[in-house]
Amino acid sequence: MINTIIFDLGGVLIDWNPEYVFLDAFNGDKEKTAWFLQNICTSDWNENQDAGYPLAQATEDLVNKFPEYESYIRLFYGDWEKMLGGAIDGTVFILDKLVKSKNYKVVALTNWSNETFPIAQKRFEFLQWFEGIVVSGDEKTRKPFKDIYDITLKRFNISPENTLFIDDNLRNIEAAKALNINGIHFKNPEQLIEDLKIYNIHIS
Structure with a gap:
C-alpha cells in the first residue's frame, strides 16, 4: 500500500x-x-x-x-x-493530481547544488507543492549513496515498503530498491501514468 x-x-x-x-x-x-x-x-x-x-x-x-x-x-x-529548460508539463500535471488527492505524502529528493537550487525555486512554482524537498547539496551527500535515502525516510517519517520513488536515473532507482523502496524508472509522463497503475495509482 x-x-x-x-x-x-x-x-x-x-x-x-x-x-x-x-x-x-x-x-x-x-x-x-x-x-x-x-x-x-x-x-x-x-x-x-x-x-x-x-x-x-x-x-x-x-x-x-x-x-x-x-x-x-x-x-x-x-x-x-x-x-x-521549462517544466516537464506532463509530470507537473501528475504531481498536481497526486497532491490534490491528499491520498499521499508527496516529497522530493534531488541531486542539486545548494548554490543553484534557489534559482529553480524562484522559477518553478510547483516546487512549493511538496511537503518537503531533500537537496543533496544541503546534505553533503547524493544519490545513489545510502545516506541520502536514509535521511529522506527519517525526515518525513516514512517506511520504505510504503514508498514509491520516481527517478530518471536507473542507478538511483536500483539503489532505492536495495533499501526496499519501490521504484519507477521515469522515461516520460505518459509512461509514468501507466507505471503508476501497477501500484493502483490512477491519474485522470
Missing part, C-alpha cells in the same frame, strides 16, 4: 541540460559539445558539486587541470541558469 511518493526533479519535473549552453558555445557542433561534456565538464564532476562541493572551487580545480578550456569551463556555472 503506497502512502508516500518521492519525486526526483531534474529530468522528471524540470528539463535541465548542459547542452543548452554548450551547443551555443560550440556554434551548434553536437560532436564538440558531446566530447566536452564527456571529457571536461563531466557528469561525475558536476555531481561532486551536487554533494556540496563549492562551485567556485570546482571551477578553479578544472581550469587548473584544463587551462586551454578555461573560457568554456567557466560557462558551466557562469551560464548555469541557461541550462534550465
Whole structure:
C-alpha cells in the first residue's frame, strides 16, 4: 500500500541540460559539445558539486587541470541558469493530481547544488507543492549513496515498503530498491501514468 511518493526533479519535473549552453558555445557542433561534456565538464564532476562541493572551487580545480578550456569551463556555472529548460508539463500535471488527492505524502529528493537550487525555486512554482524537498547539496551527500535515502525516510517519517520513488536515473532507482523502496524508472509522463497503475495509482 503506497502512502508516500518521492519525486526526483531534474529530468522528471524540470528539463535541465548542459547542452543548452554548450551547443551555443560550440556554434551548434553536437560532436564538440558531446566530447566536452564527456571529457571536461563531466557528469561525475558536476555531481561532486551536487554533494556540496563549492562551485567556485570546482571551477578553479578544472581550469587548473584544463587551462586551454578555461573560457568554456567557466560557462558551466557562469551560464548555469541557461541550462534550465521549462517544466516537464506532463509530470507537473501528475504531481498536481497526486497532491490534490491528499491520498499521499508527496516529497522530493534531488541531486542539486545548494548554490543553484534557489534559482529553480524562484522559477518553478510547483516546487512549493511538496511537503518537503531533500537537496543533496544541503546534505553533503547524493544519490545513489545510502545516506541520502536514509535521511529522506527519517525526515518525513516514512517506511520504505510504503514508498514509491520516481527517478530518471536507473542507478538511483536500483539503489532505492536495495533499501526496499519501490521504484519507477521515469522515461516520460505518459509512461509514468501507466507505471503508476501497477501500484493502483490512477491519474485522470
